[in-house]
Amino acid sequence: MALYIDGTADDGTIWVEQPVNVSRVRTVTVDVYSQQESFNRMSQVAFFAGKKPRSGLEESDFDREKDIEDHSGWKTYSYSVDDLSGTVTLAIGMNVVWETGVRRYFDDIRLVTE
Known part of the structure; x- marks a missing residue:
């Protein structure tokens, strides 16, 4: 999945979501691809799993703690959903921090049972 967000005016978050039985x-x-490692924090993985708010998801609902530019190439990011059960909304995307346009690639989203 290729995600692009134009953050030249401010920060923001873009994502895809679907219901998933966890x-x-x-x-x-x-897995997230970063073209090059950088000490500048430009973008972050945006992750949400849980009950979707009635008004819909917004930037503050996401876990945005993991910077994407902390590596070069592909890197696997992991999120625990141990405390959830049943069908929840799973949303994965990108948050832009730096005021620039950012394109990142996401692949191989996996639900791990062990």
Whole structure:
């Protein structure tokens, strides 16, 4: 999945979402590609798993703690969903921090049961 967000005016978050049954799932992983490692924090993985708010998801609902530019090439990011059960909304995307346009690639989203 290729995500692009134009953050030249400010920060923002872009994502895809779908309902997922996580009853037997312990962890969700996603591979993210960064063209180059940088000490500048430009973008972050945006992750959400849980009950979707009535008004819909917004930037503050996401876990945005993991910087994307901390590596070069592909890296797997992992998120625990041990405390959830049943069908929840799973949303994965990108938050832009730096005021620039950012394109990142996401692949191989996995629901890990062990």
